[in-house]
Amino acid sequence: MNQYVKVEADDVSPARDGIIKLHGPEGFAGMKKAGQVSASILDALVPHVVPGVSTQELDDIVRKMAFDAGTVPATLGYRGFAHSCCTSINHVVCHGIPSEKTLKNGDIVNIDVTVIADGWHGDTSRMYLVGDVPLKARKLVDVTYECLMLGIEQAKPGNHLGDISHAIQSHAEAHRYSVVREFCGHGVGRLFHDAPDVVHVGRPGTGPELRPGMFFTIEPMINIGKATSKVLDDGWTAVTRDRSLSAQFEHSIGITETGCEIFTKSPKGFDNPPY
Numbered sequence: 001m002n003q004y005v006k007v008e009a010d011d012v013s014p015a016r017d018g019i020i021k022l023h024g025p026e027g028f029a030g031m032k033k034a035g036q037v038s039a040s041i042l043d044a045l046v047p048h049v050v051p052g053v054s055t056q057e058l059d060d061i062v063r064k065m066a067f068d069a070g071t072v073p074a075t076l077g078y079r080g081f082a083h084s085c086c087t088s089i090n091h092v093v094c095h096g097i098p099s100e101k102t103l104k105n106g107d108i109v110n111i112d113v114t115v116i117a118d119g120w121h122g123d124t125s126r127m128y129l130v131g132d133v134p135l136k137a138r139k140l141v142d143v144t145y146e147c148l149m150l151g152i153e154q155a156k157p158g159n160h161l162g163d164i165s166h167a168i169q170s171h172a173e174a175h176r177y178s179v180v181r182e183f184c185g186h187g188v189g190r191l192f193h194d195a196p197d198v199v200h201v202g203r204p205g206t207g208p209e210l211r212p213g214m215f216f217t218i219e220p221m222i223n224i225g226k227a228t229s230k231v232l233d234d235g236w237t238a239v240t241r242d243r244s245l246s247a248q249f250e251h252s253i254g255i256t257e258t259g260c261e262i263f264t265k266s267p268k269g270f271d272n273p274p275y
Contacts, residue, residue, distance in 0.1 A: 002196070002208040011190075018195050020187065022213030027120075027189060028254050028261065031215060034071070034122030035252050035263030038113045041065045042126050043268045046275045049128040051105045055087035058111065059098035066115045074114035074121055074192050081236065086112040086125075093221050093229045093238040093246045094183055105131035108141055110248045114192065121192050123217050124264035125250040129273045136224070137245055143175045144222040144247035145272040151200070151218045155253055155260040159210050165202030168220045178227035180246070183238065185217040188252050210255050219250030 007021045023031075041062055048058060063084035066073045073084035081097075088096035088110040089103070096110075103109060112125035127141045147168045154163040172179050185198030196208050200220040223229075225244025232239060240246050249272075252263045265271070 004211060006213065007189075016191055016194050020195050020208060020211075020214060021189060022211060023189060023215055023254070024213065027213070027215065030118055030120035031122065031189065031252065031254060031263045032261070034115055034117035034120040035124065036122070036267065037066070037069045037071050037115045037117055038122035038124045039264045039266050040069075041113050041115070042111060042124065043266055043270050045111060045128070046270055049103065049109065049111075049130060051131045052102050054100050054102045055089070055096070055098040055109075056100055058087060059083045059085055062113055069115070069117075071115040071117045074116050074123070078192065084113075086110075088112070088246075088248070090245055091240045091243045093180055093223070093240060094248060095236045095238050097234060097236055103130045106133055106137070107131075108133060108137050108245065108247060112250065119190050121188050121190070121252075122264060123188050123192070123250065123252045125219065125248055126270070127247050127249060127273060128275075140177065140222065140224055140245055140247045141273060143172065143177060144220060145249050147171050147200075147220045147222060148218060148249040148251065151220065152251065152253060152260060152262065155210060155218070155255060157210055157212055157255060157257065160205055160207045161196060161198060161210070162202040162206030163204050164218060165199050165207070166204045169201040172220070172222050178223045178225065180221035180223060180227055180229055182229050183221060185219045185250070187214075187216045189215045212255050212257050214255040215252065217250055217252050219248060221246055221248045
């Protein structure tokens with residue numbers, strides 16, 4: 001049986017204790033502010049994600065924009081991570097490390113940005129198409145975005161996390177894609193990663209009940225090939241074991257009385273490429 005607790009607006013340092021936190025209006029306002037900064041940064045990256053750019057150059061833009069907005073990149077220094085975003089190219093599932101490696105024509109890349117604004121974490125990621133991308137890769141990106149939005153459609157009071165998971169898994173598998181199991185979405189708010197875990201495969205009606213005030217991410221990782229992944233020796237970069245292409249989109253959302261609010265929607269409408 002899952003436990004829930006209402007969080008007061010001035011509770012600035014809640015612990016990760018496995019209890020699902022329910023937030024009030026101040027939390028929604030804080031998350032929207034943080035989410036919109038992160039989303040605006042992803043918008044601003046669009047003209048820079050081109051063949052020949054290094055992922056370190058993109059990371060530099062993210063870091064500067066985050067600090068210029070009066071926020072802090074949540075990944076900078078997180079468990080020893082030395083960068084302001086994650087850049088995951090082609091068969092990299094998630095947590096790719098920015099470097100001097102340059103993007104090539106035909107690549108697909110996920111850029112994952114989280115800023116901390118007044119203590120709240122705005123966590124979001126998007127796919128970008130680099131130059132002329134093959135149809136097979138573009139289709140994967142489109143279906144992954146559809147998986148995210150179908151999951152979000154199930155995010156409403158009275159439903160369960162399993163309803164979100166099932167919507168994602170069903171759509172991916174209908175296209176003969178697979179869903180990564182080793183990584184999942186998570187509760188978010190004043191903590192970067194909190195309860196509950198939001199897995200992207202499951203059965204309807206299972207898992208924690210969705211209640212107004214819950215904040216969490218939905219971030220399906222969808223592979224063209226098999227679902228299995230592994231983490232490289234750097235301790236961060238997760239790749240598909242069969243080196244097949246992988247795509248991911250992520251939004252941070254809050255459950256409302258009637259549905260959900262997406263905190264990280266693109267201000268410019270750059271939700272799914274091409275932008």
